[in-house]
Amino acid sequence: MEDFSQWFHNILEEARIIDSRYPIKGMSVWLPNGFKLRKHILESLRSLFDKDHEEVLFPLLIPEDELAKEGIHVKGFEDEVYWITHGGQSELNKKLAIRPTSETAMYPMFSLWVRSHTDLPMKFYQVVNTFRYETKHTRPLIRVREITTFKEAHTIHATKEESDDQIKEAVRNYKEFLNLLGIPYLISKRPVWDKFPGADYTMAFDTLFPDGKTLQIGTVHNLGQTFAKTFDITYETSDSTHEHAYQTCAGLSDRVIASVIAIHGDKKGLRLPPLIAPNQLTIIPIIFKDGGDEVIAKCEEIETVLKSQDIRVNIDKRDIRAGKKFYDYELSGTPLRLELGPRDLKNNKAILVRRDTLEKIEINLNEDYVSKIKVLFEEISNNLRLQAQKNMESNLVITDNLDDVKGLIDNGKIVSFSWCGDEECGKSIEEITDMDILGTQHFNTDKSIDLNSDKCIHCDKKSKYSALIAKTY
Amino acid sequence: MEDFSQWFHNILEEARIIDSRYPIKGMSVWLPNGFKLRKHILESLRSLFDKDHEEVLFPLLIPEDELAKEGIHVKGFEDEVYWITHGGQSELNKKLAIRPTSETAMYPMFSLWVRSHTDLPMKFYQVVNTFRYETKHTRPLIRVREITTFKEAHTIHATKEESDDQIKEAVRNYKEFLNLLGIPYLISKRPVWDKFPGADYTMAFDTLFPDGKTLQIGTVHNLGQTFAKTFDITYETSDSTHEHAYQTCAGLSDRVIASVIAIHGDKKGLRLPPLIAPNQLTIIPIIFKDGGDEVIAKCEEIETVLKSQDIRVNIDKRDIRAGKKFYDYELSGTPLRLELGPRDLKNNKAILVRRDTLEKIEINLNEDYVSKIKVLFEEISNNLRLQAQKNMESNLVITDNLDDVKGLIDNGKIVSFSWCGDEECGKSIEEITDMDILGTQHFNTDKSIDLNSDKCIHCDKKSKYSALIAKTY
Numbered sequence: 001m002e003d004f005s006q007w008f009h010n011i012l013e014e015a016r017i018i019d020s021r022y023p024i025k026g027m028s029v030w031l032p033n034g035f036k037l038r039k040h041i042l043e044s045l046r047s048l049f050d051k052d053h054e055e056v057l058f059p060l061l062i063p064e065d066e067l068a069k070e071g072i073h074v075k076g077f078e079d080e081v082y083w084i085t086h087g088g089q090s091e092l093n094k095k096l097a098i099r100p101t102s103e104t105a106m107y108p109m110f111s112l113w114v115r116s117h118t119d120l121p122m123k124f125y126q127v128v129n130t131f132r133y134e135t136k137h138t139r140p141l142i143r144v145r146e147i148t149t150f151k152e153a154h155t156i157h158a159t160k161e162e163s164d165d166q167i168k169e170a171v172r173n174y175k176e177f178l179n180l181l182g183i184p185y186l187i188s189k190r191p192v193w194d195k196f197p198g199a200d201y202t203m204a205f206d207t208l209f210p211d212g213k214t215l216q217i218g219t220v221h222n223l224g225q226t227f228a229k230t231f232d233i234t235y236e237t238s239d240s241t242h243e244h245a246y247q248t249c250a251g252l253s254d255r256v257i258a259s260v261i262a263i264h265g266d267k268k269g270l271r272l273p274p275l276i277a278p279n280q281l282t283i284i285p286i287i288f289k290d291g292g293d294e295v296i297a298k299c300e301e302i303e304t305v306l307k308s309q310d311i312r313v314n315i316d317k318r319d320i321r322a323g324k325k326f327y328d329y330e331l332s333g334t335p336l337r338l339e340l341g342p343r344d345l346k347n348n349k350a351i352l353v354r355r356d357t358l359e360k361i362e363i364n365l366n367e368d369y370v371s372k373i374k375v376l377f378e379e380i381s382n383n384l385r386l387q388a389q390k391n392m393e394s395n396l397v398i399t400d401n402l403d404d405v406k407g408l409i410d411n412g413k414i415v416s417f418s419w420c421g422d423e424e425c426g427k428s429i430e431e432i433t434d435m436d437i438l439g440t441q442h443f444n445t446d447k448s449i450d451l452n453s454d455k456c457i458h459c460d461k462k463s464k465y466s467a468l469i470a471k472t473y
Numbered sequence: 474m475e476d477f478s479q480w481f482h483n484i485l486e487e488a489r490i491i492d493s494r495y496p497i498k499g500m501s502v503w504l505p506n507g508f509k510l511r512k513h514i515l516e517s518l519r520s521l522f523d524k525d526h527e528e529v530l531f532p533l534l535i536p537e538d539e540l541a542k543e544g545i546h547v548k549g550f551e552d553e554v555y556w557i558t559h560g561g562q563s564e565l566n567k568k569l570a571i572r573p574t575s576e577t578a579m580y581p582m583f584s585l586w587v588r589s590h591t592d593l594p595m596k597f598y599q600v601v602n603t604f605r606y607e608t609k610h611t612r613p614l615i616r617v618r619e620i621t622t623f624k625e626a627h628t629i630h631a632t633k634e635e636s637d638d639q640i641k642e643a644v645r646n647y648k649e650f651l652n653l654l655g656i657p658y659l660i661s662k663r664p665v666w667d668k669f670p671g672a673d674y675t676m677a678f679d680t681l682f683p684d685g686k687t688l689q690i691g692t693v694h695n696l697g698q699t700f701a702k703t704f705d706i707t708y709e710t711s712d713s714t715h716e717h718a719y720q721t722c723a724g725l726s727d728r729v730i731a732s733v734i735a736i737h738g739d740k741k742g743l744r745l746p747p748l749i750a751p752n753q754l755t756i757i758p759i760i761f762k763d764g765g766d767e768v769i770a771k772c773e774e775i776e777t778v779l780k781s782q783d784i785r786v787n788i789d790k791r792d793i794r795a796g797k798k799f800y801d802y803e804l805s806g807t808p809l810r811l812e813l814g815p816r817d818l819k820n821n822k823a824i825l826v827r828r829d830t831l832e833k834i835e836i837n838l839n840e841d842y843v844s845k846i847k848v849l850f851e852e853i854s855n856n857l858r859l860q861a862q863k864n865m866e867s868n869l870v871i872t873d874n875l876d877d878v879k880g881l882i883d884n885g886k887i888v889s890f891s892w893c894g895d896e897e898c899g900k901s902i903e904e905i906t907d908m909d910i911l912g913t914q915h916f917n918t919d920k921s922i923d924l925n926s927d928k929c930i931h932c933d934k935k936s937k938y939s940a941l942i943a944k945t946y
Contacts, residue, residue, distance in 0.1 A: 019582060019585075021582070022531075022532055022578075022582065023536050023539060023581060024534055024536055024569065027532035027534060028532070029529065029530070029531050029532065029582055030530035030531075031529060032527035032528065032529055035527075035528050035529055036528075038530075039528075054505035054508075055505065055508050055509075055512075056502065056503055056504060056508055057502070057503035057508055057511075058495075058502050058503075059497060059501070059502065059619050059621075060533075060602060060604075060619060061497055061500060061619070063496050063497055066496060078561065078562070079561040079562065080560075080561055081561060082557050082559070082560050082569075083557060083558065083559040083560075084555045084556060084557050084558075084571070085556065085557075085558045085559065086555070086556040086558065087553075087554075087555050087556075087606030088551065088552040088553055088554060088606045088608075089551070089552065096497065096555070098557070098571075105495075108496060109492060109495065109502055112492075112494060124505075129533060131533075133560030135561075146532050146534065148530060148532075
């Protein structure tokens with residue numbers, strides 16, 4: 001894409017996703033169409049998490065002393081926290097933080113809730129807005145000051161082993177969720193200097209944007225016993241001793257929505273997987289001088305049939321050129337449009353047009369066209385996912401020459417290299433290349449990249465990891 | 474109810490609705506069970522509003538200058554607004570308010586969105602958290618500092634007439650919604666000194682709590698052109714002149730959830746309308762020494778059948794006394810429980826127990842028991858609604874003697890009286906009785922109360938209105 005940044009800005013406005021003219025930098029309004037897209041994405045997410053997590057809702061505000069309790073954690077956030085100092089005309093006795101994330105809101109309560117090993121595991125999640133006083137250049141849905149759609153899961157376990165298993169389960173859940181949306185991802189274990197503040201280790205999902213930068217779209221953290229010790233979360237074991245619990249947390253944000261838009265979109269506009277599209281199918285009556293009523297009646301009949309099968313369908317009856325309607329639904333990414341004119345009516349046929357390929361498919365309205373439409377929805381989802389996956393894979397390259405890294409990445413690639421894993425060496429690689437090490441690989445693409453070579457790309461030590469490096473958002 | 478306040482406090486904890494031990498006064502955590510109740514209530518609400526409103530989501534924070542723009546409005550909120558003064562370590566150039574309500578967040582954007590009379594009407598709503606720095610004694614779900622479930626609708630119209638019609642429609646929507654939940658209500662037009670800051674007039678819904686106090690549970694405001702003038706919301710008419718738009722807004726809060734709990738509950742716990750109950754039916758296997766497996770298998774078969782019919786059902790297989798299970802489900806308000814033991818199994822029967830009446834009903838599992846259960850759900854909803862309605866009506870009294878008002882209200886009544894409508898007279902009535910005039914009546918109970926008498930209860934002027942006065946929360 002020639003100028004992704006401009007394209008992304010325009011599409012958010014033209015497809016009526018969000019309005020970024022709100023008078024605070026980094027905060028935007030979800031417009032009706034964007035809100036529906038967000039809603040369907042959240043429904044998909046909830047259907048996965050509701051299987052074994054319980055949804056809760058914690059307060060937005062965190063007292064200063066709770067936020068400050070866990071030293072490493074607060075250090076990671078102190079430059080980014082918004083502070084409330086006044087209520088009405090009066091100064092508050094204790095400052096209140098707007099949650100940047102909810103560990104310090106939740107864990108004092110977990111300390112009250114966890115009593116016995118029989119209570120464990122406990123798994124919760126919530127979908128809330130969180131805030132970061134972002135000083136870098138903001139960008140809608142990507143780098144914002146109000147994250148409107150933060151899904152955070154928090155789990156509590158009796159043993160380290162169970163917490164490690166939970167990390168694997170969370171990764172599986174995120175994979176399933178991102179597969180539903182057709183977003184390709186690379187999973188890596190973040191370098192120690194880039195893990196979540198307070199975590200033992202962090203697993204992260206990154207995707208590749210059309211401008212060649214990677215975007216972190218999900219993270220899963222094993223917190224070990226660090227927070228349990230700080231917030232005194234203990235349980236009674238079966239032999240009546242008391243132990244600190246083990247914890248994990250995991251988060252996804254508005255960036256998932258940004259990725260759906262950025263990765264599937266094309267020059268004509270959005271291309272949305274049917275699962276999450278505000279409208280899955282739009283019926284466009286093709287009306288000439290005569291016979292309009294019959295065409296409309298047939299369109300309405302089809303609408304009723306599709307609605308009864310839980311397909312999100314609308315008819316565009318506006319009195320404007322059909323071409324303008326085609327343009328609108330290509331822009332808004334509706335997966336299928338159905339065109340029906342007087343001649344089609346006579347033959348009891350209609351034309352379906354796929355948004356992903358723009359392919360035209362004639363359907364016979366005497367036959368079971370609903371099943372055909374459902375099959376097409378599957379095909380569209382698969383095609384979008386595979387296209388995106390293929391694109392990311394084609395931009396993954398391996399090198400054992402550090403001098404090549406910057407050039408490759410500047411050409412839109414993500415680079416895999418062999419690495420010793422030492423912090424000093426890793427930071428030196430980042431400095432030399434002016435790029436970020438995403439982490440050590442836990443790959444999920446067909447292109448299997450095991451240890452690239454025996455020797456670290458930068459130092460003389462033995463290579464321990466296959467690592468990823470990229471230009472990041 | 475002997476001590477409603479204590480009962481309400483206990484039930485929120487025991488039925489795991491919310492945890493009010495969060496370390497900020499007036500802010501609580503929604504527990505999984507409470508979250509589900511809240512979710513189903515929101516689903517009911519959305520199904521009504523999605524018919525002709527579009528859901529949107531605006532930022533939480535409002536710049537100081539936007540909040541201050543509408544003078545009357547800001548005066549009404551200035552003592553209650555939380556202020557953000559710092560981002561990270563730095564002081565902000567411009568203070569940010571946490572929304573107490575969203576007029577001043579939305580209307581600058583409406584000014585950009587509204588262009589032509591053909592754009593109108595526009596109808597939006599959002600469900601968000603709002604904040605009030607409450608200095609009075611807080612009480613979970615009733616008087617809080619974080620309102621977690623604020624549903625606010627905002628509409629824009631070309632004419633005053635259309636805005637008045639919208640008020641009637643909003644009132645109809647709220648009536649339908651509250652009827653679904655079985656919450657009785659009185660609708661009145663608030664006195665001028667108690668209307669929404671900036672509104673032309675305010676219509677309010679009040680319900681009666683078991684302690685004899687009324688609770689405002691919903692409001693609908695006609696804003697006239699006041700905000701349109703302040704925020705420059707204009708449209709081009711069909712003859713190309715520019716006019717200020719007319720606006721309305723309407724809100725509901727956590728108090729609706731408080732009302733469901735308080736009004737339907739009894740000594741044993743919650744009683745929930747099936748529409749919103751987290752579990753609609755709980756299956757309790759009655760297991761003695763032998764035959765447990767067959768009983769469980771039958772229970773699971775029933776569970777599968779009910780689930781396939783979209784009934785929210787669970788089986789309680791815990792290894793504890795059946796009596797303890799009965800106690801738990803009576804506490805949590807599950808509308809129906811189904812008991813099935815070895816003898817029932819032999820006869821292919823089961824016992825249903827209604828939570829609202831505790832009545833036992835034998836059902837034959839060879840027959841269409843799903844339909845029977847659905848009919849019972851309807852009956853339970855109706856019974857809860859009618860009981861609550863009857864109770865409120867029995868506590869509505871008419872008097873034409875001002876000396877009696879305080880005594881009647883202290884005995885848990887809401888009093889209707891004839892009133893001239895003058896502000897001075899009204900405030901004097903409030904002062905003498907130490908009670909609040911709810912407003913002038915727009916009645917919806919069977920007990921038809923038109924103008925009670927020709928003469929104002931307090932002054933010598935002619936009575937214009939039938940008014941309501943009560944002890945309010």
